Every structure is written in C-alpha cells, then in structure tokens.
Amino acid sequence: MSLLLPLVFLACLSCGAVFINPFSGISDPSMKLILQLRIYRLISAFTVGGALAVSGVGYQAVLRNPLAEPFILGISGGASLGAASAIASGVAALSCLTLPLSSFGGAIIVLCIVLFMAKGAGIEYTNNVMLSGVIAGTVCSSLLMFIISTSGSHELNSITWWMLGSLQPRDPQLLSAVAVITLAGTLILFIYGRDTNLISMGEEMAYYLGAAPLRLIILILGIASLMAASAVALSGIIGFVGLIVPHTLRRLFGPDHRRLFPLSLLCGGMFLMICDTIAKSIFIPQEIPVGIITSFIGGPFFLYILNKRRKSVL
Amino acid sequence: MTNALLSSENINFAYAGSAPILKDFSFTLSKGEFSGLIGPNGAGKTTVFRVLSGFIPVKTGAVKLKGKNISSYKNTERAKLLAVVPQDIFTPMPYTTRQIVEMGRVSRISRLSVPSKSDREHVNRSMEAMDIAHKAESLFNHLSGGEKQRALIATAIAQEPEVLLLDEPTSSLDIGHSCHLMKLLLELNREKQITVLIISHDIQLAGSFCSRLILMKNGSILSDGNPQEILTKETIKEAYGCDVELIKNRNGRFLISPE
Numbered sequence: 390m391s392l393l394l395p396l397v398f399l400a401c402l403s404c405g406a407v408f409i410n411p412f413s414g415i416s417d418p419s420m421k422l423i424l425q426l427r428i429y430r431l432i433s434a435f436t437v438g439g440a441l442a443v444s445g446v447g448y449q450a451v452l453r454n455p456l457a458e459p460f461i462l463g464i465s466g467g468a469s470l471g472a473a474s475a476i477a478s479g480v481a482a483l484s485c486l487t488l489p490l491s492s493f494g495g496a497i498i499v500l501c502i503v504l505f506m507a508k509g510a511g512i513e514y515t516n517n518v519m520l521s522g523v524i525a526g527t528v529c530s531s532l533l534m535f536i537i538s539t540s541g542s543h544e545l546n547s548i549t550w551w552m553l554g555s556l557q558p559r560d561p562q563l564l565s566a567v568a569v570i571t572l573a574g575t576l577i578l579f580i581y582g583r584d585t586n587l588i589s590m591g592e593e594m595a596y597y598l599g600a601a602p603l604r605l606i607i608l609i610l611g612i613a614s615l616m617a618a619s620a621v622a623l624s625g626i627i628g629f630v631g632l633i634v635p636h637t638l639r640r641l642f643g644p645d646h647r648r649l650f651p652l653s654l655l656c657g658g659m660f661l662m663i664c665d666t667i668a669k670s671i672f673i674p675q676e677i678p679v680g681i682i683t684s685f686i687g688g689p690f691f692l693y694i695l696n697k698r699r700k701s702v703l
Numbered sequence: 704m705t706n707a708l709l710s711s712e713n714i715n716f717a718y719a720g721s722a723p724i725l726k727d728f729s730f731t732l733s734k735g736e737f738s739g740l741i742g743p744n745g746a747g748k749t750t751v752f753r754v755l756s757g758f759i760p761v762k763t764g765a766v767k768l769k770g771k772n773i774s775s776y777k778n779t780e781r782a783k784l785l786a787v788v789p790q791d792i793f794t795p796m797p798y799t800t801r802q803i804v805e806m807g808r809v810s811r812i813s814r815l816s817v818p819s820k821s822d823r824e825h826v827n828r829s830m831e832a833m834d835i836a837h838k839a840e841s842l843f844n845h846l847s848g849g850e851k852q853r854a855l856i857a858t859a860i861a862q863e864p865e866v867l868l869l870d871e872p873t874s875s876l877d878i879g880h881s882c883h884l885m886k887l888l889l890e891l892n893r894e895k896q897i898t899v900l901i902i903s904h905d906i907q908l909a910g911s912f913c914s915r916l917i918l919m920k921n922g923s924i925l926s927d928g929n930p931q932e933i934l935t936k937e938t939i940k941e942a943y944g945c946d947v948e949l950i951k952n953r954n955g956r957f958l959i960s961p962e
Contacts, residue, residue: 449795450796453793453794453795453796454795455795580814580815581814583806583809583812583814584809584814586798586802586806586809587806587809589794589795589796590792590794590803590806591792591793591794593753593758593789594789594792596756596758596778597756597758597782597786597787597789597859598782598806598807598809598810598858598862599778599779599781599782599783599809599810599862600778600809601778639796639797643797643798643799643802644796644797644798644802645798645802
C-alpha cells in the first residue's frame with residue numbers, strides 16, 4: 390500500500406489546469422512555482438485526509454459505532470465554530486498558531502459537552518453520545534450562523550472560505566504543525582493499537598483483559614480530536630473521509646487497529662489527494678470545493694452502510 | 704487462611720441513587736476450588752464479580768487478590784492473575800475468533816513489540832482446549848451462543864490466569880452443550896490448577912459439577928457449603944420462594960423438581 394503513495398503523488402502532481410511531466414527537466418520559473426504550489430497542496434491533502442481517516446477509526450473504536458466520525462459528533466462543528474470566532478474577533482490574525490488552537494479549543498469544548506450530556510446513561514452510553522453529538526453540532530451551526538450574520542465582509546469571506554473547505558495551504562508553518570500532529574498522533578494510536586482493540590470490546594471487557602478503560606478512552610478520543618481539529622483548522626470542513634476510508638479498509642484488511650491506524654493514514658491521505666486533484670481539474674478553470682467530491686462519493690456509501698446494518702439486524 | 708486466593712471483606716455497595724446491592728459481603732475463594740455462585744435474579748451476583756475483579760472500586764471493605772489489595776495492582780498484572788468472562792459481549796467490529804482470543808495475550812505483550820511464537824502457541828492451545836479451533840478464522844459475531852461462550856473462555860485461558868470468574872456461561876446453552884462446557888471447565892480446573900467461580904441460574908447443573916456452592920440473596924450470603932448442604936428443600940424455598948421436591952438418584956445426588 391505504501392508503494393502506491395509515490396505513484397499517486399506523482400500522478401496528482403502532473404494533473405491540473407496544465408499538465409506537467411514531473412520527470413522532464415523544468416526550466417520555466419512559472420512552471421517551477423506551479424509545481425511547488427502543487428506539492429504544498431498535495432502534502433496538505435495527504436495530511437488532512439490521513440488525519441480525518443485515523444480520527445474516524447479512533448472514534449468508531451471507542452464509541453463502538455461504525456457510524457461515528459468527527460463530523461457526526463459535532464467536533465468538526467465545534468472546531469469550525471472556534472475558528473470562525475477567532476477570525477471574526479481578529480485573534481486569528483495575531484499568529485499562525487491562534488487559528489488551529491482556537492479550532493482545537495472549540496473541538497475539545499464540544500467533545501466535553503457531548504460526553505457530559507451523555508453521562509449517567511449507563512448501558513445506552515454510546516447511543517447517547519451520538520445523539521448529544523448531533524445536538525451539539527446543531528447548536529454549533531446556529532452559533533456559526535450568528536457569527537456569520539454579525540461579521541464584516543472581510544471576515545465573512547474568510548469564514549466562507551473555511552466552510553467550503555480548501556486544501557490550498559495559506560501558511561507553510563501551519564501545514565507543518567498539522568503534519569507533525571497528524572504523524573505523531575497516528576504513531577501514538579498505532580502504539581496503542583492493541584489497547585484500541587480491547588476498548589472496542591466495551592469498557593468492562595477491556596478492563597478484564599488488562600486495560601485501564603477510562604484512561605484509554607480519554608487518550609484515544611483526545612488524540613483523535615486533536616487530529617480532527619487540526620485538520621479542520623488547516624482545510625475547513627471536509628466530510629466523509631473519516632467514514633468511508635475506515636469502512637473500506639476494515640472490509641479489505643480486517644478490524645485490527647494496529648494495522649488500521651497506519652493504513653488509514655496512508656489511504657485517507659491518498660484518497661483526499663485524488664479527490665482534490667479531481668476537484669481542481671474537473672471544471673477547469675473553475676475549481677470546485679473538495680468537500681463536494683468527497684461527499685458525493687461519501688453520501689451514497691453512508692446509505693449503503695446503514696442499509697447493510699439494518700439487514701444484519703433483521 | 705494461607706491458600707486464600709481471592710477474598711472480600713465487608714463489602715457494602717450501591718449504585719448511585721439506588722438501594723444497596725451488596726451488604727457486608729465477605730467471602731474467600733481458595734486455591735484450586737471449583738465453586739458456584741447461585742441465587743435469585745437481582746441477588747447481586749454479577750455485581751460481586753465486578754467488585755471482586757476491581758472493575759467497580761469499593762469505598763468500604765477490601766478486595767484482596769493473593770493477599771494484595773486489588774486496586775493496587777497494575778491493570779496488566781491483575782489480568783495475568785484474574786480473568787473474567789462476562790455474560791454477553793457485543794462488538795460492532797468484524798473480529799475473527801482468533802483475533803478475539805489474541806486479546807487475551809495483550810496484557811503480556813509490550814506495546815512496542817509483536818506477539819511472540821509462544822503467544823501464538825498459547826492462543827492456539829486455548830482455542831483447542833475450548834474446542835473452538837475449527838472456527839478460528841470465522842467471524843466472532845457469526846458464532847452460535849455456545850461457540851461465543853467457548854471463544855470468550857478461550858480468551859480468558861489465553862491470559863493464563865490463576866482465577867477464572869464466569870458469569871452464567873451456560874445461560875444460552877442446551878443441556879448437551881452445558882454439560883460439555885462444564886466438563887471442559889472441570890478439566891481446566893484439574894489440569895491447569897485454575898481456580899474457578901461460576902455464576903449459574905441452573906442450580907441442578909451447578910450442584911452436579913461444583914464442590915462448593917455460595918447462595919446469595921438480597922446482596923448477602925444466605926448459605927455457603929457443599930451442594931448437599933445447600934440444596935435442601937428449606938434453603939431453596941427461602942432463597943427462591945419456590946416449593947421444590949428433592950428426588951435422590953442412584954448416585955446419591957438430589958434432583959430438584961418444582962412441586
């Protein structure tokens with residue numbers, strides 16, 4: 390699978406408004422610039438796709454629900470609400486780190502609210518987490534609407550740019566920060582892969598098998614949230630990557646998380662590189678938001694998973 | 704007692720905002736025992752397991768495993784001594800039986816290393832011991848009730864524990880599978896010296912296989928002793944509120960029949 394990565398990278402590198410053969414010597418400085426921009430953008434796509442897919446795998450394991458993903462739990466909503474407030478209040482302009490930090494803060498606040506609202510539900514815990522997530526997401530989007538309706542045209546532009554989701558990196562430092570978080574997060578989750586297997590059996594069973602359930606849940610949800618929040622900080626909202634990539638990989642390679650975490654980094658990254666290349670090449674010179682492409686593939690897939698679950702119950 | 708393996712002293716426990724479930728619960732399990740924990744629905748049997756394993760921490764009293772407070776064990780160290788098979792397990796993940804049994808080894812494998820040859824052998828032997836090796840590559844969620852039970856017990860054996868607690872392992876099994884499972888557990892107890900405590904609703908079955916029965920009612924122990932002492936007309940009436948007739952069979956054991 391990792392052998393595919395350079396191939397996909399090169400293929401995506403050469404496609405776009407103009408076709409560039411990366412193997413031919415490039416002397417034209419404008420071509421060089423285009424190539425450099427494309428490389429940045431591909432790294433950004435790989436980072437965001439990988440982070441969202443790994444994060445989805447973590448959520449699905451801990452919440453023991455195949456339909457869980459950062460989006461559904463309202464955490465992406467929280468992250469974009471945090472980012473939008475930072476843009477609207479002007480803090481985002483202070484440093485390149487305030488935007489991802491406020492988006493991370495938004496995500497963590499929403500996660501805490503979701504987990505708190507679901508508390509005390511006993512055996513229905515995971516169902517309640519999902520329901521609370523949907524409610525928190527709705528509250529977030531109405532607050533987002535409030536911020537949008539009260540902000541000036543410049544801020545409005547930035548926020549709208551956000552909501553559409555774009556992989557064009559604005560700041561190489563921000564990109565490298567998110568890339569480091571994504572790689573480090575995936576590495577830690579990989580190390581805790583067998584513990585993740587245990588927690589996917591439920592808290593009680595995980596405890597009997599030698600895990601510390603609460604510590605593990607906080608660790609996995611924390612890392613998954615950090616990764617999702619930083620991905621959203623970099624690119625805005627890009628849906629369904631966290632859902633379709635984990636499901637496809639589980640179908641192909643089984644549910645062992647020790648394998649699933651690194652595989653979803655690779656495949657989530659490649660999937661978004663391909664989707665982004667399609668998004669910018671399909672209506673040249675008009676570029677369409679990559680979220681449209683991922684959702685277009687993700688939407689029908691989501692319905693397919695739902696139907697499959699229903700069938701297995703009957 | 705020198706050979707006390709797992710014991711609890713004066714445990715009082717209630718879930719938040721509910722009536723007490725365990726009242727002054729004191730109990731000792733000695734090395735090599737094969738015992739049954741019986742009692743009517745809601746007597747607190749499953750809670751006893753959660754308390755004895757330390758899953759529910761207690762505020763009053765103490766639970767001791769090999770003389771040491773259960774809460775002072777590291778989770779992985781505890782899992783090497785004590786294994787619990789819960790009543791039912793749900794996972795949405797499509798794990799194979801082998802992957803489930805391999806989870807029994809996680810406490811013995813360092814996070815930075817891969818399973819060793821001996822880990823794989825333990826997994827294979829545990830599956831063979833529980834007669835589930837032929838389903839190793841099948842999906843756990845597709846197994847029958849009896850096969851799931853045996854797979855979960857194989858997982859517990861893969862932990863190489865000294866004590867094995869089983870919550871109603873025969874509840875979803877027919878008489879043939881129940882007997883088969885109880886015989887397998889008895890073999891484990893004798894050959895590997897694993898101390899076994901079983902929760903059972905089938906007092907007939909528990910009485911036939913266990914050498915000691917602990918009868919619970921309303922969160923405390925009503926009586927404790929060998930099956931002949933426990934399974935009498937009077938105690939069954941007191942515990943379950945049901946009139947029974949005891950019929951002696953040719954082995955001298957009593958058969959319990961509702962009156």
